[in-house]
Amino acid sequence: xxxxxxxPSWVICKSGTSVKIECRSLDFQATTMFWxxxxxxxxxxxxxxxxxxxxxxxEQGVEKDKxxxxxxxxxxxxxxxxxxxxxxxxxxxxxxxxxxxxxxxxFFGPGTRLTVL
Amino acid sequence: xxxxxxxxxxxxxxxxxSLELRCNYSYGATPYLFWYVQSPGQGLQLLLKxxxxxxxxxxxxxxxxxxxxxxxxxxxxxxxxHWSDAAEYFCAVADPGGYQKVTFGIGTKLQVIx
Numbered sequence: 321x322x323x324x325x326x327x328p329s330w331v332i333c334k335s336g337t338s339v340k341i342e343c344r345s346l347d348f349q350a351t352t353m354f355w356x357x358x359x360x361x362x363x364x365x366x367x368x369x370x371x372x373x374x375x376x377x378x379e380q381g382v383e384k385d386k387x388x389x390x391x392x393x394x395x396x397x398x399x400x401x402x403x404x405x406x407x408x409x410x411x412x413x414x415x416x417x418x419x420x421x422x423x424x425x426x427f428f429g430p431g432t433r434l435t436v437l
Numbered sequence: 438x439x440x441x442x443x444x445x446x447x448x449x450x451x452x453x454x455s456l457e458l459r460c461n462y463s464y465g466a467t468p469y470l471f472w473y474v475q476s477p478g479q480g481l482q483l484l485l486k487x488x489x490x491x492x493x494x495x496x497x498x499x500x501x502x503x504x505x506x507x508x509x510x511x512x513x514x515x516x517x518x519h520w521s522d523a524a525e526y527f528c529a530v531a532d533p534g535g536y537q538k539v540t541f542g543i544g545t546k547l548q549v550i551x
Contacts, residue, residue: 362543425469
């Protein structure tokens with residue numbers, strides 16, 4: 321149980337285009353989802369926290385107009401990188417947390433590798 | 438603010454040797470503590486976690502970690518390393534309350550030599 325998937329696993333896009341990444345909790349209801357970004361040879365940095373049906377809370381320094389997060393259902397959150405540029409190239413990882421019990425911890429997706437040309 | 442320090446960025450051990458990865462944290466109380474492993478290009482896999490109770494925690498793949506409140510440490514150990522253990526290891530802390538914001542250390546890259 322407690323499986324989180326991400327789609328796509330990797331994406332290459334041209335500079336100026338927008339890219340959408342999906343994060344799904346497959347076997348539990350995720351009341352909270354988190355989006356992280358990982359640069360090469362660095363740790364994960366939290367970008368934003370989203371609760372189902374509410375606006376996401378962004379960490380300091382993260383542009384909310386550039387990284388649009390939607391958590392429209394208890395099993396799906398999306399991250400849209402708008403007008404992507406090469407500096408947005410990174411490994412994006414989502415995690416999901418349920419509402420209690422064994423699901424009261426974060427379960428991580430496999431990540432999405434974004435390359436902007 | 439919570440923080441995590443992993444003092445060793447890179448460690449090399451021989452297969453079959455014992456392993457200890459260090460982790461120190463800064464937090465006002467006792468946080469939730471985690472160790473994750475990441476293989477190249479992959480997501481994170483939880484090795485073990487500490488919420489409360491017994492300070493020696495057993496995890497998957499033969500790993501264990503010990504929470505030492507007096508030292509604000511949560512070191513990861515394995516008595517005998519296998520070549521398949523080569524990966525990046527992240528220590529993390531989370532606020533027990535709220536939305537459990539997780540803060541990660543910078544990671545320790547483990548290399549295993551035959």
